[in-house]
Amino acid sequence: MRILIVEDEPKTAAFLTKGLGEHGFVADVVANGRDGLHAARTQTYDLAVLDVMLPGCDGWTILRELRAAGSQMPVLFLTAKDTVADRVNGLELGADDYLVKPFAFSELLARVRTILRRGVARQPETVRVADMEIDLLKHKVQRDGRRLDLSPKEFALLSLLMRRVGEVLSRTLIAEQVWDMNFNSDTNVVDVHIRRLRVKVDDPFPKKLIHTVRGAGYVLEERS
Numbered sequence: 001m002r003i004l005i006v007e008d009e010p011k012t013a014a015f016l017t018k019g020l021g022e023h024g025f026v027a028d029v030v031a032n033g034r035d036g037l038h039a040a041r042t043q044t045y046d047l048a049v050l051d052v053m054l055p056g057c058d059g060w061t062i063l064r065e066l067r068a069a070g071s072q073m074p075v076l077f078l079t080a081k082d083t084v085a086d087r088v089n090g091l092e093l094g095a096d097d098y099l100v101k102p103f104a105f106s107e108l109l110a111r112v113r114t115i116l117r118r119g120v121a122r123q124p125e126t127v128r129v130a131d132m133e134i135d136l137l138k139h140k141v142q143r144d145g146r147r148l149d150l151s152p153k154e155f156a157l158l159s160l161l162m163r164r165v166g167e168v169l170s171r172t173l174i175a176e177q178v179w180d181m182n183f184n185s186d187t188n189v190v191d192v193h194i195r196r197l198r199v200k201v202d203d204p205f206p207k208k209l210i211h212t213v214r215g216a217g218y219v220l221e222e223r224s
């Protein structure tokens, strides 16, 4: 998970970066509003933590411009201002939450986690590739109008491949994402599950969607 921090106060920025880093997040810090807006527009982040009073342009402007450009990036405001008007202003602009300085790191962490969980639910419910459709919330898979019965692990594996259609995923990445652990030595488990998945989602159909990329991993995509 990558987090963008736009904060001009070096002490706060350092404290946030260190704390988030210790909890497994990758945090980029910029100290200027203009640079913050540029970073938010050109890079992919799971969340932005914005100070309100910033050199360059303020946090409200960053959020307004992001939303105007169609960005759904979750935003948590961090500010010394604590008036009802400010709070309403931020939420009306589409901020996800608001934290008043000074705050405890544990509180920030809790808010960040809540927002990120919500973000996951906001992802599209169904993904379609060729004649295959997966419903991520209802855990249903259909191909060519036929319902496919998958085990929970097969479903997790297929949903990862579908959500990242066209992207070659290494065995290590798949193992981490689906089994939530490191299989540095034994990634054979991935191959075994891919084989089982293919029996159900590819073998009965003329067009194959799961492809092996020698030496790199697997990719799901429609090939002509």
Ligand code: CA
Binding pocket: 007, 008, 009, 051, 052, 053, 054
């Ligand atoms: Ca500031």
